[in-house]
Amino acid sequence: MELKDAIEKRRTVRDFQNIKVPFGIVEYAIENGFKAPSHNHLREWNFIIVNSMEIKLNLLDSENLEKVRNIQEFEKIFENEEISKKEMYLDAIPKQKTMILSAPLIVIVVFKPKTKVEKAKNVYDLNCLASVWTCIENFLLSLAENDVYGVTYIPQNPEMLRIKLGIPSELEIASIIPIGYKSNFAKDLKQKEIDITKQMHFEKW
Ligand SMILES: Cc1cc2nc3c(=O)[nH]c(=O)nc-3n(C[C@H](O)[C@H](O)[C@H](O)COP(=O)(O)O)c2cc1C
Numbered sequence: 001m002e003l004k005d006a007i008e009k010r011r012t013v014r015d016f017q018n019i020k021v022p023f024g025i026v027e028y029a030i031e032n033g034f035k036a037p038s039h040n041h042l043r044e045w046n047f048i049i050v051n052s053m054e055i056k057l058n059l060l061d062s063e064n065l066e067k068v069r070n071i072q073e074f075e076k077i078f079e080n081e082e083i084s085k086k087e088m089y090l091d092a093i094p095k096q097k098t099m100i101l102s103a104p105l106i107v108i109v110v111f112k113p114k115t116k117v118e119k120a121k122n123v124y125d126l127n128c129l130a131s132v133w134t135c136i137e138n139f140l141l142s143l144a145e146n147d148v149y150g151v152t153y154i155p156q157n158p159e160m161l162r163i164k165l166g167i168p169s170e171l172e173i174a175s176i177i178p179i180g181y182k183s184n185f186a187k188d189l190k191q192k193e194i195d196i197t198k199q200m201h202f203e204k205w
Contacts, residue, residue, distance in 0.1 A: 001145050003141075006141045006142070006144050006145045007141065009144040009145070009147075010140050010141050010143075010144035010149070011144075011149065011189075011191075012149070012150075012151045012152070012189075013149035013150065013151060013180075013182045013183075013186055014091070014092060014095040014098075014099040014151050014178075014186070015095065015098075015099070015102070015182065015183035015185055015186035015187075016099070016102050016103050016104060016178070016179075016180030016181060016182065016183055017180060017181040017182065017183050017184075018102070018104070019104065019180070019181050020104050021104050021105050021148050021179060021180055021181070025143065025146045025148055026049060026105065026107065026143075026148075026179070028142055028146070029138075029139045029140075029142035029143045029146075029148075030047050030139060031142075032138045032139065032141070032142040033045070033047075033135040033136065033138045033139035033142070034135065035138060036131070036134035036135040036137070036138045037131065037134055038131040038134075038135075039114065039127035039128055039130065039131045040114065040127075040128075040131075042112075043131075043135070044111060044112035044128075045109065045110065045111050045112075045132055045135050046109075046110040046111075046171070047107055047108070047109055047110070048107070048108040048110065048165060048167075049105060049106075049107055049108075050105065050106040050107070050108060051104075051105060051106075053101075055106075055165070056100055056101055056106060058161075058164050058165075059100055059106065059161065059176060060097055060100060060101070062155070062157050062160040062161045062164055063096075063155060063156060063157060063161070064156075064157070065096055065097040065100070066097070071090070071093070071094060074089065074090060074093055075090065078090065082192070084189070084190050084191070084192045084193075085192070087187075087189060087190075088189050091187050091189060096153070099151055099153075099178045100153070100176070100178050102178075102180075103150075103178030103179055103180045104179070104180045104181075105178075105179050105180065106176060106177065106178050106179070107139075107150070107176075107177045107179055108165065108173060108175075108176050108177070109132060109135070109136055109139075109173070109174045109175050109177065110167055110171050110172065110173055110174065111128055111129070111131070111132040111171065111172055111174050112128065112170065112171055112172075113128045113129070113170075113171075113172050114127055114128040115128075116172070117129065117172060129174065132174040133174065136152060136174065136175060136177070139177075140152075140177075143179060147181060147182075148179055148180065148181060149179065149180070149181075149182050150177040150178060150179040150180075151177065151178055152175045152176075152177055153175060153176045153177070153178070154174075154175055154176075155173050155175075155176055158172065158173045161173060161176075
């Protein structure tokens with residue numbers, strides 16, 4: 001597949017088919033993840049592949065995703081938002097729990113921070129986070145090449161999760177990524193249209 005095709009295909013998916021993802025596809029995507037650039041040349045990244053309902057329930061618990069949210073409340077919050085953003089949030093918010101439960105696999109991406117995120121003072125201190133996200137993009141593109149998709153969820157209680165999953169204290173969680181084949185019922189959310197001529201600046205802003 002051409003790079004451009006994989007880039008076009010990759011989209012966030014939150015509704016999955018009840019079909020197993022062959023481990024070879026995940027391994028291929030991780031292998032390509034490790035070809036990404038990294039700030040210190042060391043690519044200090046790890047992937048935890050979760051299959052069991054017990055761990056998925058642990059994820060919901062530490063993220064407090066059991067709480068039922070009121071969609072009308074969100075309709076109000078996003079009422080004046082740009083339409084593509086509003087549509088995305090209204091589709092995504094109710095699925096934060098089901099996407100974890102229904103995904104055949106969850107991949108948790110762990111990285112070694114240069115500076116602990118809470119101690120970072122500038123963008124440079126976050127090089128480790130930037131690096132791991134280049135890895136995540138390679139991972140997602142490689143999954144898309146095989147018609148497997150994911151959603152990058154960022155934990156809000158990483159400390160609790162780190163302990164539950166036995167992740168060493170010097171490491172941090174970049175993202176929890178439920179992955180699987182796209183359900184036929186998944187909504188086709190449009191990406192916001194960008195006029196790149198307005199986003200490019202030559203010589204100076
Ligand atoms: C850093 C980051 C954090 C995100 N967090 C969430 C999240 O917590 N829950 C979710 O459903 N989607 C999350 N997303 C997915 C975005 O909503 C999605 O990428 C965006 O709407 C654009 O859609 P696309 O990926 O299909 O182009 C996140 C994406 C990024 C890059």
